[in-house]
Amino acid sequence: MKHFIFACFFGLTVGTAQADLKIFATVPEWGALAQEIGGSKVQVYTATTAFQDPHRIDAKPSLLARARQANLLIAAGADLEIGWLPLVLRDSGNAAIQTGQPGYFAAADFVNRLEVPATVDRAHGDVHAAGNPHTHLDPRNVLKVGAALTARMAELDGANAAAYQAGYQAFAGKWQTAMTRWQKEAAPLQGVPVLVHHASFVYLLNWLGMKEVGTLEPKPGIEPTSGHLSSLLTRQQSAPAKMVLRAAYQQEGPSQWIAGKTGMPAVLLPYTVGGTAEAKDLFGLFDDSVQRLLKGVR
Amino acid sequence: MQKSFAMAALLAASCGAQAASDADLAAIRAQIDDMKKTYEQRIAALEQKLVQAESRTASPAKQAPPAPVENRPSVASANAFNPEVSLILQGQYRHAKNIEGRGITGFVPGGEGLNTRGFSVDETELVLAANIDPYWRGQAIVAMADGQANIEEAWFQSLAIGQGVGLKVGRFRSGIGYLNEQHPHMWDFADAPLMYQAMFGEDASYVQDGVQLKWLAPTSLFVELGAEVGRGANFPGTDRNNNGTGGGALHVHVGDDVGVSNSWRTGASWLKTRASERSSDFVDISGATAQGSFAGDSTTWLADFVWKWAPNGNSAHQNFKFQSEYFVREEKGGLTCVGACVDSSYKTNQSGWYAQGVYQFTPNWRAGLRYEQLDSGTRDFGANAANLVVDSYRPKKASAMVDYSWSEFSRLRLQIAQDKSMLGITDNQLTLQYVMSLGAHGAHKF
Incomplete structure (x- = not known):
């Protein structure tokens, strides 16, 4: 029995053919970006959907099986996936995608992170020592990450380096044009005060010049409580917000309650690719986010 | 920066x-x-x-993208290399019958039975873990209780072998079954299933000092094979002063998703241990205690199954988890007996199972039910058949729990149970338990 198992171990490990660059993306936004850059040269597996809270994912067997086969793992980083990714990496038996290897790419390493806490204490909730990890909602960050990711993909798969660079050039060109358009369209959003469910939109608000005046969660990662929601209502008198934002994966109850009490619109944002029917890709994500915000402010 | x-x-x-x-x-x-x-x-x-x-x-002229500048925090002190530290605080209030020498009727005890009542602090677990270098990662878990600190786990694991191979060396919780690898703070109930207590004694987990080799198949279906060899010092084996190995295990686990909302894992495991002079008390036909000492082989087969459901795969708000395990154990060898008995052969075949479901219905609240049953099966003492009492009994237990979590790091649990694990005794138990995790955010297994 034992001999048989060992024979299996070594028999099956030999001759695993390598075709395209196999990419394991923890979140849909970076999976979508890798697809834009890599086109038909890459095979992208996205571990989560827009309807799943990226902080709270199980280290499912299917994730281990996919991570085992990846050449490149793209994480959001800044501890967003700390509850499951370290385990998936270690148990995948895949040396190429361990932290510190070229096959491990964390998007948050390549942008200026906001909300880096001065003190790290869980009394402040589930804070991320490395700053807010939801970096993709500033389209300028998408470009920065794209440039770094292209370099990484070229490094791992030299044969297709030119294709990746061409893919990135094409994407960046379209993205610049789109960014100009979004900025023009979003002009009325400048300075608009909003409430958010969780601090998932810091980068979006920062980019559009909007103001976050409160979160429905009393502390990051702690579910909204009735006491805290009431205190937000009181604050509404002194510092009124114009709308309340939530991501597709967050429960609608708390923002609907606030909306009902104050008359401000509760706005669902896709948060990532796939969060709404319109957010089919990265362009759709920002198109739809801007449109929904504009609708909310009207 | x-x-x-x-x-x-x-x-x-x-x-x-x-x-x-x-x-x-x-x-x-x-x-x-x-x-x-x-x-x-x-x-x-x-x-x-x-x-x-x-x-x-972005201009049409083809140009390489700008070299990325990494924005990594630069911590300029030596203690930046400190390992991840976490500490688990666990304690309870327990209301139960006072039963001296608590055990499970028909099963050889694998340690002292838990008879703590009133307020008590469970073991406090200190976890230290870090990458050692690009090739290895290490972890130690020390369980501290009054006057003692036990090394629960202390191992290093490979990071750089690749090809799906994982190597673990040291003291580790064996990969057999489902619950075996989980520490008490990850349990969904305040105590381990009777089955685990019967199989491995009070710690309710088989811990091996040795080597574990795992291999994950390169398929989109999760298929993991594991083999372990080691000292085999823990119950049902015993420590021996020998060269070679005292125990080994093989396990295979398979798992996948069904749609986006469901995922599952199932497995089969085999554990072999050797015992020499494993002493335990027996009752002779006059009702007096006889000291028996077992020497021989113990083979345990385990089957495990876990199913998890969460709407859209988003377990943060609502989820359901079903798990069930079954075991059969066969022991073969000889019994050396002191008292009104003789030396004889010893052959047993025993089994048991549990099934439990836990439903998280809001982000903070969960409720669960567990039912379990063991079968003392056949116990053949050969020449001692006429001397020793052989209880034939099916221990049963039903438990219900509800727990509240303020955050991922704190939990309070209320559990009620009807325990019929001892012949003629119905013990209604109530447990109020807390589990608090301090420090590094540990990642939990599926």
Whole structure:
């Protein structure tokens, strides 16, 4: 029995053919970006959907099986996936995608992170020592990450380096044009005060010049409580917000309650690719986010 | 980054000079403001440059993308290499019958039975873990209780072998079954299933000092094979002063998703241990205690199954988890007996199972039910058949729990159980338990 198992171990490990660059993306936004850059040269597996809270994912067997086969793992980083990714990496038996290897790419390493806490204490909730990890909602960050990711993909798969660079050039060109358009369209959003469910939109608000005046969660990662929601209502008198934002994966109850009490619109944002029917890709994500915000402010 | 470093340096300096006057403070503030302004200007300038650079690369002329600059926090102190530290606080209030020598009827006890009542603090677990170098990662778990500290786990694991191979060396919880690898703070109930207590004694987990080799198949279906060899010192084996190995295990696990909302894992495991002079009490036909000592082989087969459901795979708000395990154990060898008995052969075949479901219905609340049953099966004492009492019994237990979690790191649980694990005794138990995790955010297994 034992001999048989060992024979299996070594028999099956030999001759695993390598075709395209196999990419394991923890979140849909970076999976979508890798697809834009890599086109038909890459095979992208996205571990989560827009309807799943990226902080709270199980280290499912299917994730281990996919991570085992990846050449490149793209994480959001800044501890967003700390509850499951370290385990998936270690148990995948895949040396190429361990932290510190070229096959491990964390998007948050390549942008200026906001909300880096001065003190790290869980009394402040589930804070991320490395700053807010939801970096993709500033389209300028998408470009920065794209440039770094292209370099990484070229490094791992030299044969297709030119294709990746061409893919990135094409994407960046379209993205610049789109960014100009979004900025023009979003002009009325400048300075608009909003409430958010969780601090998932810091980068979006920062980019559009909007103001976050409160979160429905009393502390990051702690579910909204009735006491805290009431205190937000009181604050509404002194510092009124114009709308309340939530991501597709967050429960609608708390923002609907606030909306009902104050008359401000509760706005669902896709948060990532796939969060709404319109957010089919990265362009759709920002198109739809801007449109929904504009609708909310009207 | 430089900015925060400079500020930290300033802060540190100001701590040194406790008697800083208001004027000094004002001066420092002014300085910081100055620095802030300069840095903000520089950052703005850099960002502008970046935007320009990006628009240039967007022009049709083919150009390599700008070299990425990593924005990693630079911690300039030696303790940045400190391992991840976490501490688990666990304690309970327990209401139960006072039963001396609590055990499970028909099963050889694998340690002292839990008879703690009232308030008590369970073992406090200290976890230290870190990457050792690019090739290895290490972890130690020390369980502290009154007057003792036990090394629960202490192992290193490979990071760089690749090809799906994982190697673990040291003291580790065996990969057999489902619950075996989980520490008590991860359990969904306040106590381990009877099956695990019957199989492995009070710690309810088989811990091996040895080597574990795992291999994950390169398929989209999760298929993991594992083999372990080691000292085999824990119940149902015993420690021996020998060369070679005292126990081994093989396990295979398969798992996958069904749609986006469901995932499952199932497995089969085999554990072989050797015992020499494993002593336990028996009752002879006159009702007196006889001391028996078993020497022989113990083979345990396990089957495990876990199913998890969460709407859209988003387990944060609502989820359901079903798990069930079954075991059969066969022991073969000889019994050396002191008392009104003789030396004889010893052959048993016993089994048991549990099934449980836990439903999280809001982000903070969960409720669960567990039912379990063991079968004392056949116990053949050969020449001692006429001397020793052989209880034939099916121990049963039903438990219900509800728990509340303020956050991922704190939990309070109420559990009621009807325990019929001892012949003729129905013990209604109530447990109020807390589990608190301090420090590093550990990742939990499926």
